[in-house]
Amino acid sequence: MTGGISKRINRIQFALLSPEEIRKMSQVKVITADTYDDDGYPIERGLMDLHLGVIEPGLKCATCGGKVDECPGHFGHIELAMPVVHVGFIKEIKTFLDATCKSCGRIKLTDDEIASYRKKFDAMSLSSSDPEIIGLMSKKVTDEASQRMVCPHCGVQQVKVILDKPTTFREEGIKVTPKEIRERLERIPDDDLIFFGLNKEVARPEWMVLTVLLVPPINVRPSITLETGERSEDDLTHKLVDIIRISQRLRESRDNGSPQLIIEDLWDLLQFHVTTYFDNQTAGIPPARHRSGRALKTLVQRLKGKEGRFRSNLSGKRVNFSARTVISPEPFLSINEVGVPEKAARELTVPLTVNIFNLESVRNFVKNGPAPRDEFGKYLPGVNYIIRPDGRRIRVSAQNAEENSKRVEVGWVVERQLMEGDIVLFNRQPSLHRMSMMAHTVRILPGQTFRFNLAVCTPYNADFDGDEMNLHIVQKEEARAEARIIMKVQEQIMSPRFGGPIIGGIHDHITSLFLLTHENPLFTEEQMIHIMSYVNPEKTPVAVVKNGKRYYHGRDIFSAVLPDGLNLKFTSKLCASSKAKCEYESDPADKEVVIVNGKMIHGTIDETAIGPFSGIIIDKIFRKYGPAEAAKFIDRMTRLAVGFISQRGFSTGIKDYDIPENAVSRIKEISDEATVRINKLIETYREGMLQPAPGRSVEETLEIEILSVTGGARDESGKVASAYLGLTNPSVIMARSGARAKMLNISEVAGMVGQQSVRGGRLNRGYYGRTLPHFKVDDIGGKARGFVKSSYKSGLDPLEYFLHSIGGREGLVDTAVRTSRSGYMQRRLINAFEDLKVDETRSVQDTIGTVIQFKYGEDGVDPTRSERGETVDLDYLIFDAEQEVQ
């Protein structure tokens, strides 16, 4: 497709096909219900007639003489024995029957009304006015006409026509046959059509009742030959066979004067087949089925819905130069890289257009053949195809490589296999935001999976439990430039959602750097070198000398990955919230992170510093030094983290949740106390002494009170448990540093699981008046309503386990429901917003230029470049300036 635009659409007109027009379009009148004869040759005047086009190689079209790829296919037609209604126009036919006189065919409006409405309609032109407005006006007029029960033109009393869905019309219970309907529609004068929104130049209402059926070309309904040699016809062909058969039988019965009853039955059957031929999901009639019981896919089904032509084939297309496989992590790759397996790299190609500058190097690629390696067996890019200027493709093989390399001249195109440094697009579905598709540079790796840096998991929302991702090779210079400049991972570090980094260290990265900087531990030179050997730093950490030996502080090791000149001050997550939580801090300097000129003075690195969404350090480096430096920092930071945590070792197990005997008994006391208080509350309630809270019923008050008791018990026991679990405990380290889990999860394991809930209330569903048959009816006590006293570590008893599963199920259902709902909502929003744009004046406009917003977001600020939605971060700017002055 290189010719550019050959034709431009000037206008689109919707019209109805008249029977004459159908006959004119038709190349053959189909009269036989059969398709092929015994020799497998298409039967003349059958549904596979050679005039309708060719799908078999070797045959020639009887209409245009074209071969398989040349003949576009041609229409045929079927003469129906009796007219039938077209389902697609049922509503329109009903309006026509309602609004016009049954005897004279005029619209039931007085001459004065007609004259005044005509003026209004004449003021608009049918082809250029908004169809919605025309529709509204014509609805008003036809509604008015339908109300009238006596024709103002001929004075005939009107009868109400009732639509018996889907395709039968009745007048006072008596069926109006399609033939009668057609006759009535024929009587409507051309001049009245304008009131129905119909253009008299191109449409007549009686054409909505079919007398001739258009048969689509064979290309639309190709038959397939199975391996057994058996022919299998398309669903449409099956349907057309049915229609011809019934039409023939109907014609015979009518001609030899069969009883009216039989004729009517056949007529109804013909109506059924024609209806299902158009839409096999028409409400009110059973769908036509295949012999196997599968519902047939007819015309409407081909277009409608997710698997229909529009959503599946036109909005979404499959592409070449792409690959898909399982993903796995590789911490030694940069965030900008992606590891591509050799096998994929040999299939994926980049087109090189040969010119005088690259002629030599391209010839060299071709000479290497399709699977070259260097002397160490390492992958080298080869060439699969070369394309001559006339478009012919030549396959390159090991045998003809030498010879082909000499044939390559300026102007040829050579399809070179993927090589290191090529730019590619990498994507994971669902693509919910623009960071779901980013550009990476290629690294060819052994193995079968795509690999990337762990920091990039967040924007793709990927994990490695079997996720697969897609890779697309960019084919044009312009696209490659765009990919490098705007789609590369480093350019996408800042999220347009909240104006902060969406890429950052996760899980072990955070744990590791927390351990490295918290309380600033000392390391021997040997340890330091081991850790730093993972990194490729520009600086080396500063040593402290003790007893004649050199030692290194954790914060100084971290400083080695920070860029010079960075000044930053913030509070770490460890103590960000309440002061009460800070009981672990032995070093008061731990909470305030202070970085001066790229050297970490004090503080603890945790989620707030380097995590995705929050990472302040990443944020400030990006703003001060740009994307490349930020990418470099993330690369080094993650490597340092991996280096340190593998040197130190980190693990957690059940033993980490051991708490002393007295703590266990204290937790038991707490839960017993809670049970007592719940029972007391219930007693007060039963006595009728419970005071309702303002605006609540007594029952609601009771539930709220009980929930606060159980919630209090869980928090209390959690506190008791965590008093024995300090920052030496790996789980606590993970929770406090923000690497994974929350303190709540730890207290569930060590302390108490607590109240289970469904929709914010205690469990109350299941049996009549109780959750399980183990409880008495109307027992509203703690245990009966899902209060779990045990901890995960001590184990839940069977009843608790079951009730816990009820609470757990709610979460699963919620996620399932939420994803489908928000998915649909997002689809609607995207479709509504897809072609809005922001222009140079920062105003938001649609394609016509209508202003939607005078300033984008009312302040004209790009959220990507904002400081978490704010225009500036003054505290940082002042601190930075202060330090730079010094």
Added chain:
Amino acid sequence: MGKFNVLQHDLVPEHHLVDAKEEQKILKELNVAKDLLPKISRNDPAVKALEEIHGPLENGRMIKIIRKSPTVGLSTYYRIVTGEVFK
């Protein structure tokens, strides 16, 4: 119930009728043609309330709306009165 003026409600942004002479100036400032501005139906309660003050408004009159905005505090928006019915 007495007559209620929507414009006095806390949640309804300020609506002002733009002086016909000033319209050109504003359009020039915004650099857009008048028919490309957002529209407001003459059935809109706010327009009806303005008509109480200024008398009937013909189609094409410009209305200035001052809204509270989370991003800039107060933002101005312009709309053109139209006879179209919005669904």
